[in-house]
Amino acid sequence: MPPTTVSHPGLSHGETHRSIAVPKGGPFWRRLGAYMGPGFLVAVGYMDPGNWATDIAGGSAFGYTLLSVVLLSNLMAIVLQALSARLGIAAGLDLAQACRAYCSRPVSFALWVLAEIAIIACDLAEVLGTAIALKLLFGIDLVWGVMLTALDVFLILALQRYGFRKLEAFIVALLLIIAGCFAFELFHAAPDMGAVMAGLVPTSGIVTDPAKLYLAIGILGATVMPHNLYLHSSIVQTRAFEDKREAVTLATIDSTVALGLAFFINAAILVVAAATFHTAGRTDVAEIDEAYRLLSPMMGVGAASVVFAVALLASGQNSTVTGTLAGQIVMEGFLNLRLPLWARRMVTRLIAIVPAVFVVAATGDTGATKLLVLSQVVLSLQLPFAVVPLVAFTARRSIMGEFASAMWLRVLAWTITAVIIALNVTLLWGMI
Template structure:
C-alpha cells in the first residue's frame, strides 16, 4: 500500500479528476463574456489568444499539481510555513479576499443564468446560489470522487451546450486552424490588443492554484513520479477541453454576431440576441451552459476557500460554516449593489480587478517554491522550465497591471 492507503497499482484513469475540477475556472462566466466580445468585435482574429492563454493555464496548473505531489503539502500550507510572521498573515488576508472576489464573479454568472432562464429577479437569483454550498456538502459525504464526478458532469453540460451552438451556427471551418495557432495582424490594432490583453490577463486565477495543489493530494501513494505523469495528463486533458469550450464561444460569437455587425458586451445581451438569429434552441443551450458554468465554478470557488483557510491556519475548519460565510461575504454586498442598480457585469469586472491585485502574491511564490530543491527534491523545475515559468508569470502580471491602468 502507498501513502494514504492507496495501492501502487491504480489504473491511469483513477488519477483523472483534479484537473477537471479546476478547469471550470477557465470556463467561468467572466471568460464567457470576454470571448463573446472578442468574437463579436473581431471575428476569428483573436482565436490565437485563446490558445496562448490556455497554454499558460496548463503551465501554471501543472506547477501547482507538481508542488502538491512532490511535497505532500498544498500551496497555502507552504506559504504558512515559509512566511510565519506578519508577511504570512498579509498573504493569508489577500488570499481570503481573492476567494471572496472569485466567488462573487462565479455566482453572479449563475444568477444571470437563473434570471435569463426562469425570469427570476437578480437579487433573488443571487441568494438562491447559496444552495449550491449545501449541495457540495452533501456530495462530499460520498467522498472526493463524487464531487469531482459532479463537476465533470457540469463541464460536460457546458461542452454539450456549445456543440449545439456550433451546429446551429455553422461556422466556416476553413481558416479556423490558422487563426487558432497563428497570431493575426488584428493584435496590432489598439482595440484588438486591448481585448486580447483582457483574455490573457484574466487567464490565471489564484483559487485554481490553491485548489489544484490541494486536490492532487487525494491521489498520492506509490511512485510519485508515476502519479505526477498521470496528473499532468489529467491537467492537459482538462484544460484542453477548456480551450475548446472558450474557442467555441469565440467562434460562435464570430459566426453569429460578427457576421451581422453586432458587438456583444454582456451575457444577457448574447442570450437575447441568439434567439432571433439562431432560434430558441440556441438561446436555451446558451442559458443552460451558462448555468452549468456558474454552478460548477462557484462550487470550486468555495472549495478553494476552505483550502486557503485550513492551509494558512494549519487546522481543520467547519466546511459548511466556512463556505457559507464566504458565500454570504460575496452575496450581501452584491445584493446591495444590484438593488442600487449596479449591473452584473460591473460586479464581475470589480472582482477581476481585486484578483489582479492579488495574483502576484500567489503566482510568484508558486514559481519560487517549484524551483526550490529543498521543497521539490527531484521534482525541481529544470532550467528551461524555470525560465518559462518566470517569463509567463511576469507576462501575466504585466497584462493585469496594464488592464488596471487602462481600465
C-alpha cells in the same frame, strides 16, 4: 523568501488525504484512470461564468482576434497547473501551506489576504452567473437570484457526504453537459474556420489597443485563476500514491487533458459570439442576457438560447463546488484554521452577495455584466501573487528534492510570470 520556523502543517484537505486507492500494477490506462479527476475540478475554474462575460464581449467586439489570448492563456495554465500538481505530490504541501512554511509571517499574511480577495472575486462571478442563468431559464428576478445562490451551500454539503470520487464524477458530468451544449452552438453558428485559425495567431493590436487589452487581461484573469493553483496542489494529494515520479506524470496528463476541454469551451464561447454577433455587425453585445436573447433569432435555431442558459447554470454550479474547496484550502493552509465547510461557504458567499445585490439593484443587468468583467480583471491582478511563490518554490531543491524544476521549465515558468506581470502593469498604467 527566507524560511521561517513553523509547526508542521496539517494534512492538506485532511479528511480526504490519500483516500483514493491507486493500482500498483496493471495496464497504464487503469493507473491513469485513478489519477483522472483533480484536473477536471481545476478546469472548472477555467470556464466559470466570468469567462463567459469576457469571451462574449471579446468575440462580439473584435471577432476572432482575441482567440489567440484564450489559447496562450490556456497554454500558460497548463504549465502552471503542472507545477502546482508537482508541488503537492513532491513536497507534500499545498501552495498555501508552502507559503506559510517558507515565507516570513508578514509576507504570508499578505499573500493570504490577496488569495481571499481572489476567491471572493471568483465567487462574485459565480453568484452573478448563476443568478443570470436562473433569470433566463425561470424568469427569477436578478436580485432574488443573487440571494438564492446562498442556498447552494447545501449542494456542497450533500456532495461531500458521498466521498471525493463522487464529487469528481458530479463535476465531470456537468462539464460534459457544458461541452455538449457548446458543440451544439458551434454546429449551428457555422463559423468561418479560416478566420478561426487566423484568430489563433497573436497580433500587436491586442497590446496597443486599450479596449482589446482590457478584455485580453480579463480573459487572462478568467482563464488562469489564482485559487486554482492552491486547489490543485491540495487535491492531487487525495491519491494514495507510492511512486512520486509516476504520480507527477499521471497528474500532469490529467490536468493537461482537462484544460484541453476548458480551452474548447472558452474558445467555443468566443467563436459563437464572433460568428453570430460580430459578423452581423452587432459589435456591442457584451451582456450575457443580451447574448441569450439574440442567439435564437440570429442563429435561426429555437433551442440555441435555452441550451446556452443551461450551460451557464451548469457552469455556475460547477464553479461553486471548486470555489468552496479552494477557500477551505487557502484558509486552512495559511492560517492552520479549520472551519466547517458550511460556515466557510456562507462567509465567502455573503461577502460576494452584498456587492452583487447592491450593483444589480442600482444598475440592473448592464451593471451585473460589467461587474462580471471587473471581477475577472481583479483576478488577473491577483494572479502574480500566487504564480511567483509557486514558480519559486518548485524551483527549490530544498523543498522539491529531485523534483525541482529543470532549467528549461524554470525559464518557461518565469517567462510566463513575466508576461502576466507585464500585462498587469500595462493595464494599471492605462487605468491611471
